Structure formats: C-alpha cells, structure tokens
Amino acid sequence: MKMGAGVKRRTLWVGFAAVLVPLVVLLALQYRWLVQLDHATKKVQKATLIGFLDAVAEKVDYTYRDKARLLDLSSSIFNQNQLHKAAVHFKKKGVEGVTRLFVVSFVNGHDGRPLYFEPSCTSFSTETLGPEEQAVWVATAPWRTLVHKGGIVERVRLISEERDPSYRMLLYPVTDDASRLVGIAGMILDEEHFRTVVLPRAIEDSLSGYFEGNRQYEPIVSVRDGLGEVAFTTAADEKERWKENKVDKNFTFVFTDWSIGLASRHATPAQVARRNFLINIGLSAALAAALLGGLVLSLRTASREMKLSEMKNDFVSNVSHELRTPLASIRVFGEFLRLGRVDNPDKVREYGDYIETESRRLTQLVNNILDFASIESGRKTYRFERCDVRDVVCETLRTFEVRMRQNGFDIVVSGAETPLPPARIDANQHELAILNLAINARDAMPDGGSIDITVAEHRVKREPALAPGRYLKLSVADTGSG
Known part of the structure; x- marks a missing residue:
C-alpha cells in the first residue's frame, strides 16, 4: 500500500508538471494570437457580410432560373406548328410567381406576334395592345429584327428583360439544329411574389446559414427597390429601419435595380471582436480546468484500479476456499471407498452421490470463474x-x-x-x-x-x-x- 501511495504521489506531480507547463505556454501563445485576431476581425466580418449578400443574390437567381426551366421548349413545337403542346406543357408543369406565360413563333406563317397562354382552356390567344402586351412587344422586338436578318443564334441562354420595371420578364430563345431562331418562350414576373415570397425565403435560408448561433451580431436586412424605397426589411421598428447599411449589393439576374443591404442591430465588428476575445480567453480557462479535471479523474481511475485489484485478490482467496471444500470431500469419500472401509451397498451409493454432487459443485465453480473472466474481457457469448x-x-x-x-x-x-x-x-x-x-x-x-x-x-x-x-x-x- 505504501508503494502504491508513493506511485500515486509521483503520478500526481508528474501529471501536474505535464499539464501546467504546456498549458501556460499555450495560454501565452493564444493571447498573442487573439490580439492579432482582434485586428483582423473587422475585415473578416465584412467579408462574411458580403458573402451573405452574395448568398441571397444567388438564391434569388437560382429560384428564377429554376422557374425558367418551364420555358425550355422543343424546336419541333414551333417547326411542326404544334403550339398546343406548349400550352399542355405550361398547364401540366405550372409555376408560381408569374403573371403571364407567352410564346412567339417565327415559322409556319407566324409573324412573331406574341401568343398568351390561357390556363382556363389550355390554349394560346392574341391580346389587344395594353400596357402589358406593349411591354412584351417591345421586349421581343429585337428578336423579330434578328429573324429578318437571318435568325442565327450562336449561343442560347436565358435572357432577363427589364426595360420596363413594371413588367419584368424572362425570355428563352428556341432554335433548331441549324441554330436558326424559330420561337421564343417567355414569362412575366410577379413583383409582389418576389417581394413577399422569394425575398423572405432567400433571406431566411441565408441567415440560418451565416448567422445562426451568432446572436451577438443580429443583422438588419433591408431590400430597396429601384426608387430607393424599402421593399423588405427585418427591422423591428422605424429606428432600425433607417440604420445605415454596412454593405450593399445589387441583385445580378432579375430585379437588378433593386439592392440588398445589411446593418448592425446591436454590436459593431469591433465589439464583436472584443467579445470574441473574451470568449476565447474564457474557453482557454475552461480548457485548463478540463485538463486539471482530467488529471483528477485519471488519479481516481488509478485508485479504482487498485481497489479492483484488491477485490480480485479477495475473489481469488474466496474461490480457493470454495474449491478446497469440494476437493476435500471428494478425496475423503474416495479414500473411504479405495480402502474398502465401506461394505454396505447403500453407503457406497450414498458416498457415490456425495462424490458426484461435489464434482458438480466443483464444475459449477470452475464455470463461474470462466464466466467471470469472459464477462470482464467482453467476450461472453x-x-x-x-x-x-x-x-x-x-x-x-x-x-x-x-x-x-x-x-x-x-x-x-x-x-x-x-x-x-x-x-x-x-x-x-x-x-x-x-x-x-x-x-x-x-x-x-x-x-x-x-x-x-x-x-x-x-x-x-x-x-x-x-x-x-x-x-x-x-x-x-x-x-x-x-
């Protein structure tokens, strides 16, 4: 026991030295790193904000590009004058956030006049020239000019048309195998849907990815339309509504005259850096406490192992006693039978029963020991x-x-x-x-x-x-x- 206590004391001092010396060095180095980090945090914060704005813009772009997949029509629909298939396609797929769908055909006798989809009868019709139809006519005019010049489109891509901010639209040119323009499929975007559905969803998804769990910097997200009016904001009141944005960015695909900005609700980047500095120092102290706690637990584990060793020794002593008892009985009764001291058949059977019983008991003890060893090693089946x-x-x-x-x-x-x-x-x-x-x-x-x-x-x-x-x-x- 004295030797065990001496080992524990030496383990304690060695453990403290092995933990405290690296810990002091680590804390000193970490303090130096945190001071340097304090100066760089402003730049990092700004980069994070810009990344957030880019993420929102990308989600908006993806949303409308995904909606525009509806416009990817086969050239055979125009070449074979099967525009009713386009109407069936529009009816079947459907799309939210669009006020009108239309096609323009330049083949089979069509003069490039826009045909508007009518969901009620799954067909196309021409409309009288109102503001919306006029905007579509103006937006498709360059394509009609292109057709008159030969109609070759080398690269087919989705076009965002925003000449008239009241009627923003997406146009998809359809070409045949010879890259000749045969038609256009288009959609007029719903500004109210963009304001009330697309924007909130994109902003909420991006907030959860960039600022979730980072409540010390609660951003105010504001979106302004082409006239500079606030179209959407996460501000809680008028005071927050007009806070100056730290960063701004225009949307890149649709609603390009609209901008999104971020303002700080409470903490500034410098305050965030200082707070992070204190948090990191606290974490370092917690780490030190955890290491010391681990040392204490290690010592407790060593103590438990010593106690377990003592219990095993006691177990071996008890088992030795339990083994000696049936062995002694078997030896005594066997010696009686060997020396012929018992002639009575009933006594012989009785002694035989004793020997068999003690043998079974001995077998059971051995099995118990084997079971104990199997359970302790985790190999018990x-x-x-x-x-x-x-x-x-x-x-x-x-x-x-x-x-x-x-x-x-x-x-x-x-x-x-x-x-x-x-x-x-x-x-x-x-x-x-x-x-x-x-x-x-x-x-x-x-x-x-x-x-x-x-x-x-x-x-x-x-x-x-x-x-x-x-x-x-x-x-x-x-x-x-x-």
Whole structure:
C-alpha cells in the first residue's frame, strides 16, 4: 500500500508538471494570437457580410432560373406548328410567381406576334395592345429584327428583360439544329411574389446559414427597390429601419435595380471582436480546468484500479476456499471407498452421490470463474436452445441439494411435476442464476430454513415491460429475514 501511495504521489506531480507547463505556454501563445485576431476581425466580418449578400443574390437567381426551366421548349413545337403542346406543357408543369406565360413563333406563317397562354382552356390567344402586351412587344422586338436578318443564334441562354420595371420578364430563345431562331418562350414576373415570397425565403435560408448561433451580431436586412424605397426589411421598428447599411449589393439576374443591404442591430465588428476575445480567453480557462479535471479523474481511475485489484485478490482467496471444500470431500469419500472401509451397498451409493454432487459443485465453480473472466474481457457469448426449464431446475438442485439438506435447509420445488412448454434459454446461465439465488438464500439463513423454488407458466395480458403472451416464471424464495 505504501508503494502504491508513493506511485500515486509521483503520478500526481508528474501529471501536474505535464499539464501546467504546456498549458501556460499555450495560454501565452493564444493571447498573442487573439490580439492579432482582434485586428483582423473587422475585415473578416465584412467579408462574411458580403458573402451573405452574395448568398441571397444567388438564391434569388437560382429560384428564377429554376422557374425558367418551364420555358425550355422543343424546336419541333414551333417547326411542326404544334403550339398546343406548349400550352399542355405550361398547364401540366405550372409555376408560381408569374403573371403571364407567352410564346412567339417565327415559322409556319407566324409573324412573331406574341401568343398568351390561357390556363382556363389550355390554349394560346392574341391580346389587344395594353400596357402589358406593349411591354412584351417591345421586349421581343429585337428578336423579330434578328429573324429578318437571318435568325442565327450562336449561343442560347436565358435572357432577363427589364426595360420596363413594371413588367419584368424572362425570355428563352428556341432554335433548331441549324441554330436558326424559330420561337421564343417567355414569362412575366410577379413583383409582389418576389417581394413577399422569394425575398423572405432567400433571406431566411441565408441567415440560418451565416448567422445562426451568432446572436451577438443580429443583422438588419433591408431590400430597396429601384426608387430607393424599402421593399423588405427585418427591422423591428422605424429606428432600425433607417440604420445605415454596412454593405450593399445589387441583385445580378432579375430585379437588378433593386439592392440588398445589411446593418448592425446591436454590436459593431469591433465589439464583436472584443467579445470574441473574451470568449476565447474564457474557453482557454475552461480548457485548463478540463485538463486539471482530467488529471483528477485519471488519479481516481488509478485508485479504482487498485481497489479492483484488491477485490480480485479477495475473489481469488474466496474461490480457493470454495474449491478446497469440494476437493476435500471428494478425496475423503474416495479414500473411504479405495480402502474398502465401506461394505454396505447403500453407503457406497450414498458416498457415490456425495462424490458426484461435489464434482458438480466443483464444475459449477470452475464455470463461474470462466464466466467471470469472459464477462470482464467482453467476450461472453450466450447459447440459446429450446429445453425444459424443469430439467434445468432439477439438474441444478442435484449440485447442492445434498449439502444444503445436511446443513439444515429444506428445499421445496413447486411446479416441477406440471407439464410446461419448452423455452428457448441459455441453460448454463439459468443454472448459474438459480445457484446464486440459492446461495444468497443460504447466506441469509445461517441457522437453516426453507428455500422454495417455483416454476410456473405466466400469462401476460398488459404489462409495461412485457409484450402480451405466455411466459415461464422462475422464482426463488426463502424464510430468512429481509
């Protein structure tokens, strides 16, 4: 024990030295790094804000490019004069955030006049020249001019047309295999849908990706239209509504005259940097405490291992005693038989029963030791087989019944004579459990008593831990105290 205490003391000092010296060096270096980080945080914060604005703009672009996939029509629809297929396509797919869908055909006798989709009858129709139709006519005019000049489109891409801010539209030129323009598919965008659906969704998704869990910098996001009016904001009141933006950015694909900006609600980048500095210092202190706590836990673990070693030594001593008892009995009865001191056949059978019982007990002790070693090493496996529980109980009783009765214990088995259905169990583990329960009962009754072992069928209808069905119930009761 003294040697163990000396080892613990040396381990303590070595552990403290191994932890404290690197910890002091780490804290000094970290303080230096944090001071440098404090100066660079402003730039990092600004880059983060710009990244957020870029993310919102990209989400808006992706949303409308995804909607515009509806406009990707086959050239055969125009070449074969099958515009009704385009109407069916528009009706089937559908799209939100669009006020009108239209096509323009330049082949099969069509003069490039816009044809507007009518969802009610799944067809196209021409409209009288109103403001919306006039905007479409103006937007498609350059394409009609291109057709008159030969109509070759080398690169097909989605076009955002915003000449008239009241009627923003997306146009998709359709070409044949010779890159000749045969038609145009287009959509007029709904500004209200952009303001109330697309913007809030893009901003919310980007906020969760950039600022979630970073509540010390709660940004005010504002979107202004082409006239400079606030079209959308996350400001809580008028005071926040008119705070100066730290960064601004225009949208890049649609609504390009609209801009999105970020303003700080509470903390400035410098304040955020200072707060992060203090947080990091606190984390360093917490890390130091955690390391010291780990050292204490290590010492406690070493102490537990020492106690466990002592318990193992006690276990070995107890097992040695338990092993000597049946071995001595076997040797004595075997010597009686070898020397011929017993001539009575009944006595010979009785001694034989003693030898068999003690042998079984010895086998059980060895199995217990092996089970203990398997469980401790994590290699314990169970073998489940269908067997009669009554046979398992009777076989187990043969191991210790004779000795128990000699010591004044009365063993009563109930239910063994009743036919029971076979059960899928590990017989060895059940024998061990019955034996341990019987030994506990014996220890609780030093002056002798009665041990009642019951085997019965148990039907479960409704219990929290068991599913309804038929079960076998095995119980061990004694007349001892407690």
